[in-house]
Amino acid sequence: MSKKVAEGKIVQHTEIAADVYRMVIENKEVAASASCGQFVNLYPRAKHTLLPRPISICEIGEETITLVYGVVGEGTKEFASYKVGETIRISTAVGTGFKPQNTKCAVLVGGGIGVPPLVELAKQLTCEKVAVIGFRDEPFLKEELEKAGAKVYIATDSGKAGFKGNVIELIKEEGIEGDYFYSCGPKVMLKALADYCMAKNVPVQVSLEERMGCGYGACVGCVCKVKESTESGYEHKKVCKDGPVFLGSEVIWND
Amino acid sequence: MSKKVAEGKIVQHTEIAADVYRMVIENKEVAASASCGQFVNLYPRAKHTLLPRPISICEIGEETITLVYGVVGEGTKEFASYKVGETIRISTAVGTGFKPQNTKCAVLVGGGIGVPPLVELAKQLTCEKVAVIGFRDEPFLKEELEKAGAKVYIATDSGKAGFKGNVIELIKEEGIEGDYFYSCGPKVMLKALADYCMAKNVPVQVSLEERMGCGYGACVGCVCKVKESTESGYEHKKVCKDGPVFLGSEVIWND
Amino acid sequence: MIDLSVNLAGVILSNPITTASGTFSGHDSGEFYNLNELGAMITKGVANIPWEGNNTPRIAETYGGMLNSVGLQNPGIDYFIKHELPYLKAFDTKVIVNVAGRSIEDYCEVAEKLSETDVDMLEINISCPNVKKGGIGFGTHSEMAAKVTKEVRKVSKKPIIIKLTPNVTDITEIAKAVEAEGADAVSLINTLLGMKIDVHKRRPVLANKMGGFSGPAIKPVAVRMVYQVRRAINLPIIGLGGIMTGEDVVEFIMAGADAVSVGTAAFANPTAPVDIKNELIAYMERYNFKTLQEIREAFID
């Protein structure tokens, strides 16, 4: 019985980009449970929305954790309406996060709402680090990554800020190199990056997203295909428990 | 298109007895639409509770109406949480209310959460009037009825206030007489009163309660049996439209 | 310009929004919105003679839905034609009359009488769970469903829509049976059969114990059945069951519906049919859809 759903107190809540919110939640147990690359489940109060919303941990404090989330549907819309001082139903940390490797130079690659978990990772990596982050239009978390000691490169689809194009193109364009990659973002981006790293023969840890039922390992709803010496050549692993972070080289992407 | 669902502004909201609330709602159109004995539909915001909650109009002001409601389930619990200044989804007035008859002496008989509509009725009756109101334990709206010029008798089941017993017993005990009765309350009380009035040969208008689907006449969910010269001897009439007020003598009670 | 029109077995609706039978009254719904906004009005079920319906309580609320056991209370076809139809026909929208019956003869009698009026279509309810005789029995067996369709088809001069019940093992089987006997369209779904017990009063909430279960809670079943039926028959489909928003309408259209009905939503919000129509238009504008057919074709199966 090491896990629980608690009431966290919202101590900061601000819109940091269009429909993207940064929420700082105070709860000792939650903060103590957290490690980088894990996520928490947020539970909407509206009774017609039953399922937990998984949100990556962006930063871990003494008694707080910071989340950065985009408003996409009913649950995140509800969360966005919460005021400082209110409480939010939040689980202690779940999942298997990043395993920070202090190599020579780490490259952190994030896409949109996948950028948040890279902040805590950057804080924990003591080696040289570069962050390459892509957005549709409007960047966020640049300062936080810089504060964590990363050199930050930005790409946007619209070209409104930084490089016009995607992160892979930017990496190639700038000739960014590293001996270990970490990434979180849309599946297409992760797959492209995994292919890129495979070709370069550099390891990459990727954080995956999948629709979840329970969010804690009970329902087998959230699986991904991981290479395994079974008959089919793969095994279904739980993103919420075995992941969300996997080695890029072990994930089977095409389905 | 004379009806609508509007946003009413809550200008007063107080607990006047245990789990009984008085809410004053400001909305010109709603106030202008209301007449005594009608009700409004209140719409919960929680999406898992779909149906309107019918609540009788207790008092009608220039730009406000007053409701008095008991907290019994999910909808009324939600309403009770609303703060002054918030809005509430409310329909304009619906139904066919009391028809005030200025006879010599009107007797207004109310039970529990059926007392509220008698207040506006008392205000509109210019004749002599007596109110006999019964509660389980804790009376409310006594002052309002007195202010409207009624002599008020109180009964409680527990005997905590006024007469110990029910309103019919109290009427008999006190020898309360009148040439026209009006009533709202639990079905057993209404039936007993209708029988009593029938025996005395005095008319009585009764306000009925029934589970509602639409609350505005479309679904035929909320019927009661009213005597009619049909084959079965009755017709199903809509409580939300033909009522909630009917003549006691025309209602068929036993089902 | 967006074209919302629908061709339903030869009857042209100006838009796909109709009112689910039993959740609409011309007089009373018309107090809240302009009825001309509707693609069609579908009436409460009408039988050959007046029906009293069931005892109360007839309504229960459930989590995201509701139960009803109205039991097809209606004033009978003669009264309907004389007193209610003229009012409805005064509006600039189509009139579809929902037909109830306890026997094939009942259905035929109503269909014959309506054939002599200016109603636009008939919707034959072979699926109401709230009447003991007939009703549900017809809708749950292919042979019976086929038989009703065949007989009503013979006597009706109006296009007939057969309304299907979801309380079956395989709805496509029933759909195929009524298509084979000449149905002009199908509508689905009617209510699921449900029950609620009041644990404080220790008895069923409905006087009738069980009732018809409707509202947004049931939408996944309705969408699935429309999807299945669309792939089993070629008739036009009116899709319904839990539609609350314009996007819900799109969901039904993508699943294969030609038109839709809005039912329980009109209890939670009396102007729902019009609000939903406006949300549908907003969706189409956002994605630049010009017709309902384009929505249907955009679906990646």
Add this chain to the structure above:
Amino acid sequence: MIDLSVNLAGVILSNPITTASGTFSGHDSGEFYNLNELGAMITKGVANIPWEGNNTPRIAETYGGMLNSVGLQNPGIDYFIKHELPYLKAFDTKVIVNVAGRSIEDYCEVAEKLSETDVDMLEINISCPNVKKGGIGFGTHSEMAAKVTKEVRKVSKKPIIIKLTPNVTDITEIAKAVEAEGADAVSLINTLLGMKIDVHKRRPVLANKMGGFSGPAIKPVAVRMVYQVRRAINLPIIGLGGIMTGEDVVEFIMAGADAVSVGTAAFANPTAPVDIKNELIAYMERYNFKTLQEIREAFID
């Protein structure tokens, strides 16, 4: 003193709360509450050989409910007996293993292997809508349901619970068929068959298109079916479908259930089974009920 115990075909549960198959994992649910609080643990479906399950997305949220198309992913009975069962048996509660199969032989093989272990009961899932071969087909036809029951009954040394699907015209017919062939108990309901379409992505949300529909939205159907089955057969019934609160448990008991399972509720709240048990106790205290039987008898039908 309140006595919550339940006799389920000779197996005594300390209380009526069990975990719905597929929504519980000993290791992972046990992180949130003490498993000894449960009346029984019902496991995820286990087949004779490992199954990979379906592609993702496997989960969709609906209004007051959810869809899943996990497709009975499981590591196979040998792995289960060796690696998972010992962990479960260490707790002071009963173990009921849910059995999946694509053929009667599959079911029998698993039942035979489990007969040699110390599990307490088997729950035979003849009703999962998420597997193409078998599964749903067995549960929707009385003859097939009877046949599975008969063959499994022959080889099983443990009491067998047959889990029924709600996706049928008449559930009492299936219940009677499995009773006649020696089922020791029945559990109902499994999931309804549902579908959801993403109108922005323009495709079904689930990779498998359709999925099993569960959660509070479906409760009225589940209560109705338990009520019907209770009046059709004499076997013990495990009732489930949408239970979220202690009062929901009471509703199922009044409808006729002997025990209940909590499923989707444990996604909305990981400690749901224990919270619900405590709410049940609070209800019993409030009304001074001493046993579940008293609740059942208090129901006014």
